[in-house]
Amino acid sequence: MLPRLEVVRRLRPVDLVAPGSVLVEESTGGLFALPAAAPYVAATSAAPDRARLALHLADHRVDASLDDGSICLTLTRGRDTQELRSRRFHRAVEPTGLGLTLTGTHVTAWSREASGWVARARHDLRDLVDTRDAAVLADLVLELPTGGGVGGGFGQLGLRDVRFVTTEDGTPLRTDGALWLTATSAGPGFFDTAHTSVWRLDPVALEVEHTGDLFFRRPDRPGVFGDHATHVVRTADGWLVATSTWGDFEKPTTREGRREPAGLRVTLAEPPATVDVLRGTHVLDTRELPLPTDGLDSIATWDPHLVRRDGRWLVGFVSARRFFDFHPALAAGEDLDDLRLLGAATDRCSTEGTTLVEVGGRLVVLASDGRDSRRGQRARFPAYDLAMTDIGTLDAPYPTNLPWPSLARVDDGWLMVTFDGRATGGKLLGYGTHGDLVVMRSG
Numbered sequence: 001m002l003p004r005l006e007v008v009r010r011l012r013p014v015d016l017v018a019p020g021s022v023l024v025e026e027s028t029g030g031l032f033a034l035p036a037a038a039p040y041v042a043a044t045s046a047a048p049d050r051a052r053l054a055l056h057l058a059d060h061r062v063d064a065s066l067d068d069g070s071i072c073l074t075l076t077r078g079r080d081t082q083e084l085r086s087r088r089f090h091r092a093v094e095p096t097g098l099g100l101t102l103t104g105t106h107v108t109a110w111s112r113e114a115s116g117w118v119a120r121a122r123h124d125l126r127d128l129v130d131t132r133d134a135a136v137l138a139d140l141v142l143e144l145p146t147g148g149g150v151g152g153g154f155g156q157l158g159l160r161d162v163r164f165v166t167t168e169d170g171t172p173l174r175t176d177g178a179l180w181l182t183a184t185s186a187g188p189g190f191f192d193t194a195h196t197s198v199w200r201l202d203p204v205a206l207e208v209e210h211t212g213d214l215f216f217r218r219p220d221r222p223g224v225f226g227d228h229a230t231h232v233v234r235t236a237d238g239w240l241v242a243t244s245t246w247g248d249f250e251k252p253t254t255r256e257g258r259r260e261p262a263g264l265r266v267t268l269a270e271p272p273a274t275v276d277v278l279r280g281t282h283v284l285d286t287r288e289l290p291l292p293t294d295g296l297d298s299i300a301t302w303d304p305h306l307v308r309r310d311g312r313w314l315v316g317f318v319s320a321r322r323f324f325d326f327h328p329a330l331a332a333g334e335d336l337d338d339l340r341l342l343g344a345a346t347d348r349c350s351t352e353g354t355t356l357v358e359v360g361g362r363l364v365v366l367a368s369d370g371r372d373s374r375r376g377q378r379a380r381f382p383a384y385d386l387a388m389t390d391i392g393t394l395d396a397p398y399p400t401n402l403p404w405p406s407l408a409r410v411d412d413g414w415l416m417v418t419f420d421g422r423a424t425g426g427k428l429l430g431y432g433t434h435g436d437l438v439v440m441r442s443g
Contacts, residue, residue, distance in 0.1 A: 002359055002407070002442070005396035005416050009206040009439040014424060015155030016042040016099045016110065016117055018210060021281060024142055024151035031056075034142040034151050037283050038215035038224045039131040040187075040195050042101040043142050045149030047092075047112065053100040054143035055107070058136050060129050061143075064100040064109035064121070066092065071109050071120030075128070084123050089428040092120060098145075101154055103187035103194075104226055104247065105131050110425075117157075118426040119188050132223030153213060153281060156185030156197060157433045160419040161229045162406050163305065163355070165198075165278065170307040170356055170363070172408040173234050179203055179408055180278055181417060183437075184228040184246075185213070188425055190432045191246040195226030198278050201417065203410045206439050215283045216243060216267065224283055227267070231305050232277060239277050240336075241269040241284055242315075244302035264300035266291055266317060268336065289315075292331050292341040297321050303404075306336075307356045309363065314386070315339060316354035316365055328354040328367040330388055343388030349373060351382070353404030366394055366405040381405045399438050414442040 024032045024043075034041060034055075043053050047066050054063040063074040069092055073084040097112030102125075109121040125131055142151040164172040165180035173180050179201040187193025198212035216227045225247035233240040245264055269284035271277055277284075291301045298319040305316040312334050320326040328351055329344035345351060350370035356363055365384040369377045381394035394405055401421030408415045419435040 002394055002414060005394070005414065005440040005442055007397055007438060008441045011208060011437040011439070012158065012424075013155075013208065013210065014116060014157055015210075016044055016101055017150050018153045018155035018213070020210060021153030021155075021213070022150055023153075024144070026144055027148040029144045029146040029148060032142045032144065032151065034140045036137040036140050036153070037281050038195070038226060039105070039137060040103055040154040040213070040215070040226055041140065041152065042099065042154045043144070043149055043151035044097055044099045044112070045145055046147050047095045047098040048147065051098045051145050051147075052143075053098055053145065053149065055100060055102060056141035056143065057125070057131065058129050058139070060125075062100070062107050062125075064098060066095060066098050066111065069095070071111055073107060073109050073121040073123055075123070077128075084121055086121050086428055089426060090120050092118070101188060102131060103154055103189075104192045106187070106189055106193050108188040116424065119428045120426070122188060122428060130223070132225065134224060137224070154187070155210065157188065157425050158186040158419075158422070158435045159183040159197070159199075159437050160186060160401070160435050161303075162404060162417050162419055162437065163231050164406055164408050164417070165232045165234065166307070167234050168236075168308040170309070170358060177203070180232075181208070182214070182230045182232050186433050186435070188429050188433065190430070191228075191249045192226075193432065194228050194246065196228045196230040196243060198232070203415055208437065212277065212279045213281045214241065214277060215281070216247070216269065217283060217285050218245065218267065219287050229303050233306050238270060238272040239275070240306060241271065241277060242289055242304035242306055243267055243269075243286070244304065246302070264302055266301055266304045290337060290339065291315065291317050292339050293319050293329070294341055296329065296341075296344055296346070303352050303354055305355050307363065313339070314356055314363065316356050318352045318354055319344060325349050327351050328365065328384070328388070330354070330365055330384075330386060342386055345382070345384065345388050345390070348377060350402070351377070352402055355405055355407075357407050364391070366407070368402050368404055370402045396440055401434055403438065416440040
């Protein structure tokens, strides 16, 4: 099996406005067009007292203001005005900047403080305006204060669900020596504020560069979604982009004691080679990736990982019996539309991040046993053969949360890039703002 891995670096890029996605940069105030491909945008400005930032969405104006140290969101439509101020978290501590973000359906007002960006007010717009509508996004307008500011695509509070971009046979893709990663860029809240981003990794300096963002159109409903937990595969004539539909996730309700399907599943985009999904912002059309769950009593699937060997596809994924009770599974087939189940670790109840990797000339399946797992199966990286029989564990430190075992063979050793559960952005936001990138190497 793999040698012992040790933590060698931790990284935490935090950007409200992604540096490579700046669309507006002005030293004076006014109204500026901010056309967006997806409902993931941000604006920042210096924060003298009584500063204001606003987004104009369809016939709604969303205003973030700083007045005497207090941060407030104001929603205006015609003559109707609604002021939203957190009773517990509205007061900023020596603010030096004001921020406003739209992530999915959520708007958030921020203050820049000594500790970084802190969320001070937040609101869900889903009952007011369709933020995922392409026409609404195309006509988006940014309103800057007198001193100007910056606006563009939303960046990230943290990174998680890290995967190497690979070729069909599972080999990590390299360009001029660099590796490529996809990650879930954490937003200010639960899964529906996050999206998929692309990063260039220097395996020597262990530095990352944000190079792109991926958004998705679904086959069964209109709009642009920030779906994530994504694997990108370079094929002979293009790309495969498999992702999980976390972009609007809501825990399903039950009816008369019966468990209801969550609608959470895996989709597949197939852009041609002329589309460089590693750089820039892209909205990809998807179709369903039918994953076999026969006998698994499954209500949802996520975390796809694709490898093609010996004329067939192998697809690792996660199947959930209920939320949150989930386990890894593996399917295979000559065609991605005709897969059959090879096996599933149904003894697990909090295990995800299913990943295929070649070790010693054979493919093994790795996963991550969360700390909510059963006794003897907690906080470790289990390994399986292709029948999903347990064959041991990966010898590596286990960070907090549910870190994925994403590994690459680099020169004569192994490199692993994973994540932890460290939150940021203040107490208003709750779960979902994690985590640090945690980099490990073999000795």
